[in-house]
Amino acid sequence: MAKIVIDGVEYEVNPDNNLLQESLSHGLDLPYFCWHPCMGSVGACRQCAVKQYRDADDENGTLVMACMTPAAEGSIISIDDEQARSMREKVIESLMISHPHDCPVCEEGGECHLQDMTLMSGHNYRRYDKKKITHRNQYLGPFINHEMNRCITCYRCVRFYEYAGGKDLTVQASHHHTYFGRHEDGVLESEFSGNLVEVCPTGVFTDKAFSAQYARKWDLQTAPSLCTGCSIGCNITPGERYGSLRRVVNRYNSEINGYFICDRGRFGFDYVNSDERIKTPFARIDSKIKDLSDEETMTALEGYNNSEVIGIGSPRATNESNYALRSFVGEENFYAGIADNDNEAAHLILELSKDKAFHTPSIKEIEQADAVIVLGEDLTNVAARIALALRQSVRNKAKELAKDFNIPTWQDAAVKELAQHDRSPLILLSGYSTRLDDIASDSLIDSSEILTQIGAAIADQIASKNVSAPIDEEKVSQIAEQLSQAENPLVIAGTSSGDINLIQAAANIARALCERKGKPINLCLTVPEANSMGLTMMVKKENTLGVALKKLENGKAKKVVVLENDLFRRAVHADVEAALEKCEGALVIDHIATATTEKASLVLPSTAFSEHEGSYVNYEGRAQLSFQVHKNLDSALPAWRWLSADQFKSVEEITKRCSKELQGFAKLSGLLPELDHLVAGIKIPRQSHRYSGRTAMKANLNVHEPKQPVDDESVMSFSMEGVPLTKDSTILGASWSPAWNSNQSISKFQEEINGELKQGRTGELILERNSDGKYLEINNKKLDVRSGLKVVIAYQIFGSEELSAKSKSIRGRMTGAYVAVSPSDAEDLSLKQGDEVNLNEDEGRVIVCIRTKIKKGTAAVYCGDNEIDRHALGGIVTLNKCENKVSSHGIQGLIVSDLYEEAY
């Protein structure tokens, strides 16, 4: 720690930081644009000018940029100095020269950092009376609007884009014609492009879907919520107006998502507003639909309350709803609602998550890894936020170098210029070239069978055992060396490869490293969905979906209750079909129509993620609470409510019961906000103090102001009345602080910049590590002996997840199902790019996508939005060319780096 003086007041600071960061950490207002807490300083905007004095006797001082000056011991600065203030005012005046002042029609208005900083800097009247510079805007795809005239040239967008590994957004031209855009109109390729909306300090990049149905930040009803797009559990703030969910923005969590989320998380919420939502309970009698009254519903539900009913849980439902179903049918009759191989893998992951040899890293910890090996996971497409974190982890080498050269790590450009392409090791073992290949030190592409052998050989090498590898042994020993030498190695695997052997190999590598280094090793094992971990913790390992379907088919179970789950995505279609047809009754509780609700005899509408409060457990065993944002205006109820009659008065009661009764969930109740947070029992408002139009928004129906919906369950209210917990970030939806209307206001809630939220919580790690495991036996036998190409399952961030795939903007980015093959296999099979083929004669038609880096003999199959029955595919596939094309959509817009271009 060092001491510095700012405007006569002494502060304790970290001398490794710069003056801007420290000023903000101490709650001082100092305007800035180009600096970003996560991306450091470049000194472009000159907005954070302060006066620095040599010593106490120096009366003149010199102007310095706070973001480019270290907070060195004994520094004396003034933010308030007249010359510094005048400089900052001038900078704003310059920045605004060509700004269109279209705030009233700009989507950013009301949460615009430029507005805030203009006010803070004191620039009022425009003196510039010459011609403004104007730019042409570009079409950037379904997510983002481009309005370049608003640009103040802070360079944040291109810096973020580089941070996220994107290459198609660049800075072009120079002087005051500087332009930020693509080389031509077109879809922004980065999976993180949505963050531009938040990174841009003004309205150049705005959320297209939000703009189309626009509301001001202050008019949105918000609450702290969680993304349900994958197993990371990124924190988000959804915003609702007029009964529809309008947008999702990032909500800061220091351990998980920090400042950034992926585009699936940001744009995938729209299914909540879908026409396919189930609005009322209905029965299907002789394939006719009959809406049910409350009484009929209760009677119908009663028919499922007996011992011959089994329940199938859901990895996308809350702990509370899964627990309610488990209680409804009894633990013995509660089955995993996931594919059997996923279930086996998930249980292994759960077991490994209790092993003392390992540590499951949070996203923040992943960013700190200095050597990483990934086995079989296409992280960008299955757990995107991890991919973004790995892009930062490879920069640790640069930071290390910078330390040697006394370059502070916040000197972003200098650190990059020093390190150039020097990166920490990232070793990728995958079935096809992934979006992280550009930063990988090694990218080994093969079938999972071979990848497993490589992984096993690396583990053996680290453990100094005999090594037999299908690749060059030198490569194996080099990788083993890189991992062993690292301070903070990280091993990543997961369920998406569909091959449990890869998880076993990953665990063995981590165990060998643990033995070698004598400390727990970072082992990150991803699971598919938001609550895969919570579900797995609740369901017995042997209660697989396969068993459940068999029981229904052979009559050992009479009826089934399916919780928020489309079983056709979990098992062979024919098996699901048979089970649902044979059983006496299938009650499906879901919020949206699926292939499974189509087959149900009774359907009850449940609430979507933003319409209920509930808890989820992420890949690391971190339980988090997601608050209800808005009320469901139809008759949907949280699934647990349908299943627990009137047993629980509120969600909190059932959360507490879960916590008490379920093994491993003891810490869950710790997530619940404590009532003494409330001032005199007054609730925390979901609507901002500036919420407008309450008396007018329904005046077309009735001129009387409607009573606000009451929330009996939660500490939050559906109203603007109440006391916002300005100092308690546990229940922090949209952050706001006086003079800070934009998302940059989050700094006012952080203990220090990039630190934890004040009194906030990052969730509860509920798994305890208390077991001593051993090396796992890998049974890497080829099961499928048919001839053909070995199947690797491929994923797409936009399309591979069921719910987000129903979002309109996400649909704009989805491609049809395809099979990726090597150029050589394509030639052997006389296939051309874009041809249509049948998989195994009759298992669905897909588009051929020839990729140069695919291993000969393997085929990466992307099943689209369940277009292909992936569980029926098996390990081997044959491709049979179809003469005529029938598929409605092709693979236009597929973003891969190794697309084969045939020579003309």
Next chain:
Amino acid sequence: MVVKPLTKNIDMSRPPLDISAYENNDGYQSIKAIAGGLSPADVLQIVKDSGLKGRGGAGFPTGLKWSFVPQGDNSPSQKYFVVNGDEMEPGTFKDRLLMEGDPHLLIEGIIIGAYTIQANTAYIFLRGEYKVSERMLKKAISEAYTKGYLGKNIQGTGFNLDIIVHTSAGRYICGEETALLNALEGKRANPRAKPPFPQVSGLWGKPTIVNNVETVCNLPGIITYGVNWYHSLTKGNDHGTKLFGISGKIKRPGCWELPLGIPIRELLEDYGGGMRDGLGLRAFLPGGGSTDFMLPEHLDIKLDYDEIAKVGSRLATGTMILLDDQTCPVGMVGNLMKFFAHESCGFCTPCRDGLPWVDEIFNEFESGRGTEKDLGILHEHVDYLGPGRTFCALAPGATAPLGSGLKYFSEDFKKHIKEKRCPYEH
């Protein structure tokens, strides 16, 4: 005794000397001296002792700059020596003379510099328009390879060096050494933050020295003839000779090698032949577009770094631009502002958005629409674009003619406002 070490071989009426002719006139003697046993530390000491200051504009002591390059086993083995031949300062054409007239002198200097910092690769970053220089340099380089002055184990020293000529895509900002490095790496020519300085983290993150063409051309003489000889050249406080140029309405515009320390008047009258008939000298920029105006009353000041600094300007590149009494000074400053505004890289706010505003105001003045308000804004910008406010020295350079112009020509600005036209237009 050699008195014009930089230009002794230059005769623009014929092609430059080929390598044999160059060698016959003491050429490459310094390399022979190095091969005879001068260590890099020895050369560094000689250059430090010589007092050579950078001729690119800033006048930083060359030996001192070189001494910041980390040496020894712990330092990065890869280092770079880069020659800044991106001569884009308005009114400056001295490096061009050297490169077109005597390319081997530059190559010899590069070998000395690269040897001293132990760089095995040198780049000549050449202004794109300098096609003739490019041709001459490439020819000379290939001759030097043939004769064993470049390549592996140069003259038995065990030292290897390759020289690569890189022609710029062309921006004024490429003359800024860190922007030059970015451009050389294929990136946008934005300047880099300092620290770290290029001597520590430069081209591709490796220790790098960037020296101006003329600076490098001083080296062969210093090594060949010695420090005492070098010290005997000057007539002022700074050592050596310097190329001085004059452009503007003078009888004999041109470029001459003269000892540092001669009075400005001598350069203008003896070499430039005085102003054209009927014209008086109104003011002059002593060292290119980014230096402060000086007035006829300053003509007896010596052409020396410190002497010129005393009257608030800079010797910089030593190439003068003259303003005569029949040319509109507002127009001249405006023309420079247009140049600087256009050449801003667009990275930092004051430069990117401030200079175009200044330029717009000059346009208004010239077309008779200048106002007192605009004049006030110009005055504000002198401060706002000044040193410490901006990311690099481009905008502060622009404020030199702007600030001094506003000071010396205030009556002309007022006349433009009052008469609602340019008073020099007839």
